[in-house]
Amino acid sequence: MATILYFGKLSSLFGELSEQAPLPSEISDTATLRKWLDETRGFDGALMHNSVRVAVNSEIVSDPFPISNADEIAFLPPVGGG
Structure with missing residues (x-):
């Protein structure tokens, strides 16, 4: 299972900071996952x-x-920020 993390406003929209999810077979890259x-x-x-960036294993x-x-x-x- 992939670990998916949501930061900032994305965690508010989802209601959780992260999830463990099995990726469907058709999801093989960040664009299709997004x-x-x-x-x-x-x-x-x-x-x-x-403007939403993606990091895989801590690398943008x-x-x-x-x-x-x-x-x-x-x-x-x-x-x-300000």
Whole structure:
């Protein structure tokens, strides 16, 4: 099972900081995972924004990046500050 982490406003939208999820066989990269999670977890398009970065096993990657059930995948929204 993959470990999926949601940071910032994404955790608020999902209602949890993380989940353990078996990836369906058709999910083999970060782009298809992003779309699948957005559609099945009620993110209402939030994961599809270009500003949401993805990290696989603690390294920022660009879509599409290969993933497997052994990976930790984190979704990172933009950070604001002042």
